[in-house]
Amino acid sequence: MFRVIILLLFTNLFFSLHLTGNISKYINMKYAFLSKSMVVVLFLLTLAEAVRWYRSDKSKQADPRHCQCDSEHHHEHPKKKEPKSKKVKNFIAYTFVLIPALTGVLLPVATLDSKLVDAKGFQFPTLEDGNDQYGMHQVLNPDMSPFLGKDAFLDLVSKESKSYKPKDHITLTDQDYLVGLEVIYNYSGEFVGKKITMNGFSYNGPKLNGNQLFLLRFGIIHCVADSGAFGMMIQFPNDIKIPNDQWYQVTGTLDTVYYAPMKTRIPVLKVSSYKTISKPKDPYVYRNSLN
Numbered sequence: 001m002f003r004v005i006i007l008l009l010f011t012n013l014f015f016s017l018h019l020t021g022n023i024s025k026y027i028n029m030k031y032a033f034l035s036k037s038m039v040v041v042l043f044l045l046t047l048a049e050a051v052r053w054y055r056s057d058k059s060k061q062a063d064p065r066h067c068q069c070d071s072e073h074h075h076e077h078p079k080k081k082e083p084k085s086k087k088v089k090n091f092i093a094y095t096f097v098l099i100p101a102l103t104g105v106l107l108p109v110a111t112l113d114s115k116l117v118d119a120k121g122f123q124f125p126t127l128e129d130g131n132d133q134y135g136m137h138q139v140l141n142p143d144m145s146p147f148l149g150k151d152a153f154l155d156l157v158s159k160e161s162k163s164y165k166p167k168d169h170i171t172l173t174d175q176d177y178l179v180g181l182e183v184i185y186n187y188s189g190e191f192v193g194k195k196i197t198m199n200g201f202s203y204n205g206p207k208l209n210g211n212q213l214f215l216l217r218f219g220i221i222h223c224v225a226d227s228g229a230f231g232m233m234i235q236f237p238n239d240i241k242i243p244n245d246q247w248y249q250v251t252g253t254l255d256t257v258y259y260a261p262m263k264t265r266i267p268v269l270k271v272s273s274y275k276t277i278s279k280p281k282d283p284y285v286y287r288n289s290l291n
Helices: 002-020 029-062 082-105 114-120 148-162 175-185
Strands: 169-171 195-203 212-220 230-237 248-257 263-275
Touching: 002 029, 002 082, 114 169, 114 195, 114 212, 148 175, 175 212, 175 263, 195 230, 195 263, 230 248
Parallel strands: 169 195, 230 263
Antiparallel strands: 195 212, 195 248, 212 230, 248 263
C-alpha cells in the first residue's frame, strides 16, 4: 500500500509541475517531453502496483491458513513479526522517499537570484581549476565547450556570430540571450562600439567602481544543476547605488575592461539609457538550440 501512495505522490508532483508551469524552473523546456513521459510512466506504474497490491490482499483473504477452522480444531496461526530493525529501516527508507514527493508540491518554488551568486562564488572557475570542467559553475560567459568539446564549440560560435556581426544595435531577447552573449564574449573586439540592449537583475559584484555593477540572468543549459549567472558588467556615467535583484532594461555601447578578480578582460556596457522593469514571468533563459 505504501508503494502505491509513494508512486501516486510522485505522479502528482510531476503533473503539478507541468500544470503550474514550474517545471521550467528545473529543466530546459526542450526536454519537457521527457518529464511528460515520466508522468505517464509513473501513472502506469501506480496502476500496476495498485493491481498487484489488490490481488495480493485478495489471495491472503482466500488463503485457508487465514480462515477459522471448525470448533474442535479452532486455532489461529501466529503471524510472523518483522524484526524491529527491519521496521526502522523501512520507516527511514519511506521517509526519505516521501520528503521530495511532498515538499515539491507543498513548498513554493524559489527563483534563483543574487544570493546564489554569492553562495557559489563570483569567479571564472576555469581560471582556478581547468581540470574540473564538468563540476564547474559558470559566470557571465555561457561556455558550451564542456558539453560539446572545444573545437565543436568554436565552430558553433563562429556560425552563430554571422547573424550578429553585421548589426550595429543588438537586442538580446529571452530566446537568444545565451547565444548572443556567447558570440559577444568570444568576439568582443569586433563588437566594441556597437549598441547592446539587454534585460537582467542587478548584482553588486566584488571590487567594482561606484558606477559599475553586473546585469545578470540565470541561464539553464540542460537543467538547474548546470545553471549559471550570465550577463555583463554595466557602467554608468556617474556613481549610482542600486541594490541587488532589481530588474532593468539597459542600452549602452560595448567596450572591454580588465576585471582584476577574474584576471581577464571582459565586455562592459557603457550605459546610455536604462529603466526599471518588472521581473519576468519566467526569469530564466535557456539554451534552446545547438545549431
